[in-house]
Amino acid sequence: MNNPHHLVTNTEDGRSSRWEAHRTRRRIALIKSARRAIHELGYGASMDEIATVAGTSKSVFYRYFGDKAGLQEAMGEVVIGQMQEKLVTAARTARTAREGLHAMVSAYLQMAETSPNVYTFVTRTDGLDALTNPTDAEASGTLSHFFASIREMMExxxxxxxxxxxxAYLHTTIAYWPTAAIGQVRAAGELWLGTPEGPGKPGRENMxxxxxxxxxxxxxxDIPDTASGPHETTRQKDHQ
Structure with a gap:
């Protein structure tokens, strides 16, 4: 004979699973809608404006994401995850360290150029930066994990x-160079993104x-890519 309590539990579990699946689908749909809104309106768009473009109410976004920071984090998980996949693919197809770095830089610029507004929205947290403030709790979420994975890929x-x-030179370089490189790519890339189109602005591949x-x-x-001059200087200093 079936246990009635067991049947109730199965029914409740089924309802719970369907509800979670519905919430997941709804959350994904809202993130996509918000992404389109940010792309159209700019990274400074308000929650009211985002909801209007998304065809829903601000209260719905608050129900699923808590606040604008929550929406920013959720969208960042999607967008930055896609950027990471592109960078991993680019790095895997490279034959040399330099070729791999070039492919990663190019993929990074391409993703940022596709929608500068969305890129800015997910990489800014009230003036904090996960790269320059890696220990700050507010800035060390999805974005800091992204930079950590890129550092590991470079190592x-x-x-x-x-x-x-x-x-000694190898240890110091591995410890500091990847973070410095990411900072330079971001700074140069974001300056490039913000530069108006014109004869003085290089194309993405040239950049x-x-x-x-x-x-x-x-x-x-005048220095070839395989130049050993700086390394010679470092070796001399290390042996002094």
């Missing part, structure tokens, strides 16, 4: 690239090549 190819360098060269060879166009 392996850079170890291979610098494998013949002194251990990616410029940034890659700056990271690998410095600012002089």
């Amino acid at each position: 392996a190819p850079m170890r291979t690239y610098l494998q013949n360098q002194p251990e 990616a090549e410029h940034i890659t060269r700056w990271l690998f060879a410095g600012i002089s166009i």
